[in-house]
Amino acid sequence: MSSYGNRPSYSPSAPPLSDPNEPPIAHPYHPPPSSSSSSSANYSNYPNYPHQSQPQTAGYGPGSSYGYYQNPPNYGSGFPPGTDPQVIQSFQMVDRDCSGFVEEKELQQALSSGYQRFSLRTIRLLIFLFKDPSEYFPRIGPKEFAALWSCLGQWRAIFERFDRDRSGKIDATELRDALYSLGYMVPPSVLEVLISRYTDGSGRRPELCFDSFVECGMVVKGLTEKFKEKDTRYTGSAKLTYDEFMAMILPFIVSY
Numbered sequence: 001m002s003s004y005g006n007r008p009s010y011s012p013s014a015p016p017l018s019d020p021n022e023p024p025i026a027h028p029y030h031p032p033p034s035s036s037s038s039s040s041a042n043y044s045n046y047p048n049y050p051h052q053s054q055p056q057t058a059g060y061g062p063g064s065s066y067g068y069y070q071n072p073p074n075y076g077s078g079f080p081p082g083t084d085p086q087v088i089q090s091f092q093m094v095d096r097d098c099s100g101f102v103e104e105k106e107l108q109q110a111l112s113s114g115y116q117r118f119s120l121r122t123i124r125l126l127i128f129l130f131k132d133p134s135e136y137f138p139r140i141g142p143k144e145f146a147a148l149w150s151c152l153g154q155w156r157a158i159f160e161r162f163d164r165d166r167s168g169k170i171d172a173t174e175l176r177d178a179l180y181s182l183g184y185m186v187p188p189s190v191l192e193v194l195i196s197r198y199t200d201g202s203g204r205r206p207e208l209c210f211d212s213f214v215e216c217g218m219v220v221k222g223l224t225e226k227f228k229e230k231d232t233r234y235t236g237s238a239k240l241t242y243d244e245f246m247a248m249i250l251p252f253i254v255s256y
Contacts, residue, residue: 101139128255169207
């Protein structure tokens, strides 16, 4: 059996293995421990994602299950009760036409701050994952916006935890460790494909800023969760038809 450090490897769909010699880590489908966030790090260039006191309404955070809304959001009700006023203000500031929705450029403006800028590619993926599936246009309303904002706060906590040199970026090793902490034992060949997406042509080892990390994490999580729907016994293998395979993969490819 191959190993990861001193840990035995396991199926990518299986829950993470515990190690009595190491501090507990988050189960891949539950929120990470609050202590995982590095409070002493200086991330002044990152967007300030206020804490959300209400339960998440969509499951794309590092510690939540992947899936669509169980109940389609009612846009007439606006933001969920308890939504941070800063989140509401951020939405209203970019919704200039008062349509009750934000599209990709508006969402990019809302999430980008200082030197931390979200690429349109990442924005399109976020809209794909968070928008109400009954909504034809690529846009999100107040409830989805609040859920997305809360989700990004969770991903930022993971990013800060594994940006050990406090460079504001993470390299391939730090990305591997971050994904592993969430229960995703990504093979080296797959990790290489993931990280190669962010090369700049200079020949230097690619590093991921926060929005690229979010993009990687959500793609790995989303595809793993889709695979788990077929791998109900957590064996690491599943039988699916060609149509099922294409339906699983293509939405992530064409969405952004």
